[in-house]
Amino acid sequence: MRSARTRIAPSPTGEDLHIGNAYTALINYAVARQSGGRFIVRIEDTDRTRLVEGSEQRILESLSWLGIGPDEGPETGGPFAPYRQSERLEKYRSAAGQLLDKRHAYYCFCTQQRLEEMRKNQERAHEPPMYDGLCKTIPDKEARERVKNGEKYVVRLNVPDEGSTVFRDIVRGAISFENRLIDDQVLLKSDGYPTYHLGVVVDDHLMEITHIIRGEEWISSTPKHILLYDFFGWTKPEFAHMPLLRNPDRSKLSKRRNPVWVSWYKSEGFLPEAVKNYLATLAWAHPNGKDIFTTDEMVAAFSLDRVQTTAPIFDIGKLRWMNGEYLRIRPKETVTDQIFNFFDKKYPSDMIRKVLPLVIERMKTLKEFESLAGFFFNAPDKLERQPGPTTLGKLKSALDKSDWRHDRMESSVRAVAAELKLTAKEVFMDLRIAVTGKSVGPPLLQSLELLGKEETLKRLSA
Numbered sequence: 308m309r310s311a312r313t314r315i316a317p318s319p320t321g322e323d324l325h326i327g328n329a330y331t332a333l334i335n336y337a338v339a340r341q342s343g344g345r346f347i348v349r350i351e352d353t354d355r356t357r358l359v360e361g362s363e364q365r366i367l368e369s370l371s372w373l374g375i376g377p378d379e380g381p382e383t384g385g386p387f388a389p390y391r392q393s394e395r396l397e398k399y400r401s402a403a404g405q406l407l408d409k410r411h412a413y414y415c416f417c418t419q420q421r422l423e424e425m426r427k428n429q430e431r432a433h434e435p436p437m438y439d440g441l442c443k444t445i446p447d448k449e450a451r452e453r454v455k456n457g458e459k460y461v462v463r464l465n466v467p468d469e470g471s472t473v474f475r476d477i478v479r480g481a482i483s484f485e486n487r488l489i490d491d492q493v494l495l496k497s498d499g500y501p502t503y504h505l506g507v508v509v510d511d512h513l514m515e516i517t518h519i520i521r522g523e524e525w526i527s528s529t530p531k532h533i534l535l536y537d538f539f540g541w542t543k544p545e546f547a548h549m550p551l552l553r554n555p556d557r558s559k560l561s562k563r564r565n566p567v568w569v570s571w572y573k574s575e576g577f578l579p580e581a582v583k584n585y586l587a588t589l590a591w592a593h594p595n596g597k598d599i600f601t602t603d604e605m606v607a608a609f610s611l612d613r614v615q616t617t618a619p620i621f622d623i624g625k626l627r628w629m630n631g632e633y634l635r636i637r638p639k640e641t642v643t644d645q646i647f648n649f650f651d652k653k654y655p656s657d658m659i660r661k662v663l664p665l666v667i668e669r670m671k672t673l674k675e676f677e678s679l680a681g682f683f684f685n686a687p688d689k690l691e692r693q694p695g696p697t698t699l700g701k702l703k704s705a706l707d708k709s710d711w712r713h714d715r716m717e718s719s720v721r722a723v724a725a726e727l728k729l730t731a732k733e734v735f736m737d738l739r740i741a742v743t744g745k746s747v748g749p750p751l752l753q754s755l756e757l758l759g760k761e762e763t764l765k766r767l768s769a
């Protein structure tokens with residue numbers, strides 16, 4: 308395979324990188340890497356009304372947290388800079404000029420009011436909402452005259468009335484659209500900015516993108532892009548539309564039902580390697596049937612033509628499971644460092660290291676270390692329920708006399724139970740609640756051994 312140049316082209320209109328975009332980014336990254344090619348990020352910031360302050364930076368940060376930062380992009384630079392569309396306006400204007408000269412595009416002077424009326428009429432007649440082509444009939448000379456006189460205009464794509472536009476999608480095979488159903492899309496807006504359709508085609512061409520890999524929500528835009536490539540006389544890249552991720556109830560992945568921003572996964576203590584691994588398994592399976600594999604292994608084995616078209620379910624429960632597996636297969640030293648950094652050095656790492664074996668089996672995220680093991684570092688500020696005071700008093704004196712080894716403490720606790728005619732289970736539970744605040748947690752006596760005699764007795768008296 309020739310070396311691929313792939314890209315994602317996020318619009319900085321959301322809080323951060325959407326998990327669905329992280330998914331397409333990963334696939335683009337893999338396709339570029341496996342051919343020794345390059346992965347590019349281009350910021351599509353031409354919809355000035357929807358820009359969100361700081362969004363671009365957070366998108367780039369999230370990609371770099373995932374370890375799939377671009378080889379070329381707005382911060383990295385590269386041979387095709389600038390990588391921000393708002394800094395490339397001249398290129399779209401001149402491209403639009405080329406199309407106008409060949410009548411593959413035309414000036415449109417329709418007012419907002421006329422367009423709204425047209426839309427309402429179409430709605431009433433149950434017709435698809437499309438531009439009716441009124442301005443296409445204006446002779447070129449007259450149109451240019453009106454532009455020169457300062458009349459407000461947009462530039463529209465001149466879609467042929469007949470025939471159809473066909474392209475091959477690597478994932479889905481041949482896809483065909485009837486031209487009469489394709490809208491005369493606005494290419495250049497009255498503010499001088501291109502629309503997505505013009506910007507994306509011009510830049511994918513100029514940046515020598517070989518594979519357009521994006522979400523399936525862009526399929527209906529693709530025939531417009533194909534027409535543009537043909538009108539410009541440019542070689543077309545390959546297309547692959549990835550299935551959209553869905554919630555477990557099959558609805559479209561949305562922030563109402565699922566956390567969608569990559570930064571959320573980071574702040575919840577997911578590991579970037581696990582997130583990537585899980586994403587990789589969504590519409591593709593490792594040919595060896597493996598569940599757990601590195602990004603490098605994915606890169607080596609991935610192929611677009613083995614991507615399934617049915618919408619994969621993004622199940623956060625499965626991701627949590629996988630994240631837990633990653634925590635357990637990693638060297639304890641690495642996990643210790645990760646916890647240390649995750650909590651901003653709040654907990655001393657030598658203690659994290661000692662505590663880790665007691666909680667690692669139950670941990671699914673770095674963040675859960677705190678709910679499982681926080682009591683090693685701070686006495687609980689409230690108890691799940693109040694343990695019996697007599698039991699605690701007896702436990703205190705019995706444990707005071709015990710050797711501070713978990714196998715020795717056991718008999719002391721059992722002796723207290725016998726004396727009070729309670730079950731051992733009840734007494735252990737009171738002990739657990741008094742020391743940890745909670746009724747579930749890591750192995751109790753081993754935890755006490757680590758916590759130390761002084762601190763344990765202090766909590767029993769409190």
Ligand code: GLU
Pocket residue numbers: 315316317318351503507520521522525
């Ligand atoms: N700017 C589009 C987006 O927001 C890019 C779509 C594409 O990849 O062509 O996702």
